[in-house]
Amino acid sequence: MTDIRQYLRSLPVFAGELPVFEPDSAPERPETLFVDWLTEAVEAGVREPHAMVLSTAGADGVPSSRALLLKNVDSGGWQFAANSSSPKGRELAENPVAALSFYWPQQARQIRVTGPVEPESAENSAADFLARSPGSRAEAVAGRQSSPLDDRRELDLATEQALDRVTREPGLVVPEWTLYTVRAERVEFWQADKQRKHTRLRYERHGDGWTRGRLWP
Numbered sequence: 001m002t003d004i005r006q007y008l009r010s011l012p013v014f015a016g017e018l019p020v021f022e023p024d025s026a027p028e029r030p031e032t033l034f035v036d037w038l039t040e041a042v043e044a045g046v047r048e049p050h051a052m053v054l055s056t057a058g059a060d061g062v063p064s065s066r067a068l069l070l071k072n073v074d075s076g077g078w079q080f081a082a083n084s085s086s087p088k089g090r091e092l093a094e095n096p097v098a099a100l101s102f103y104w105p106q107q108a109r110q111i112r113v114t115g116p117v118e119p120e121s122a123e124n125s126a127a128d129f130l131a132r133s134p135g136s137r138a139e140a141v142a143g144r145q146s147s148p149l150d151d152r153r154e155l156d157l158a159t160e161q162a163l164d165r166v167t168r169e170p171g172l173v174v175p176e177w178t179l180y181t182v183r184a185e186r187v188e189f190w191q192a193d194k195q196r197k198h199t200r201l202r203y204e205r206h207g208d209g210w211t212r213g214r215l216w217p
């Protein structure tokens, strides 16, 4: 059997060309730098560059994390959409604060966002829902996300029925579908360096503005 410890140690880290990040010329607001890095990740061929890890913890304090797609980012914050009755939705109702992290391997870049989370209005959540493809609306209509699935055929049947319903009722909205906004308080940009002198820049919110400073790697 392969010695997994040895195997892990042998894997390359931060191989190839890496971009240089110069914090002194960083923009005033983190969402501006985020969009710059996101578009550069797209150009570098990162797969699902808008996928991020959302970490939450409910009232019991036990953390959980999962990947989600970013729906929007602007001065109001970072947005994602999910069913409020899913485990993550329940955790956010109990403890409305979260951390997001993005990792773009081609450039060895990481971005971390933390702050309180607010559900958007029913109107905005419905608009997000109706902009989804029929297949993903059907998935949400079938519901029961993260409940135990005993028989795959149950899923096939529920999906088929949900797709049928979505086709017959194109304006149908799942009331639990929720657009959430992470109102970022801290945003950190991390760029790997081959000599391990990684560059880190952390933005911290003060009212409507931001201060920023470097961190030790």
Ligand SMILES: Cc1cc2nc3c(=O)[nH]c(=O)nc-3n(C[C@H](O)[C@H](O)[C@H](O)COP(=O)(O)O)c2cc1C
Binding pocket: 048, 051, 064, 065, 066, 067, 068, 069, 070, 080, 081, 082, 083, 086, 087, 088, 089, 145, 146
């Ligand atoms: C790349 C990627 C994107 C995903 N996007 C979403 C999403 O936008 N919304 C969502 O509810 N789940 C999304 N998922 C599924 C979640 O990771 C997770 O399995 C699901 O939401 C159940 O999480 P929970 O049990 O913690 O509530 C995505 C998974 C991957 C791998």
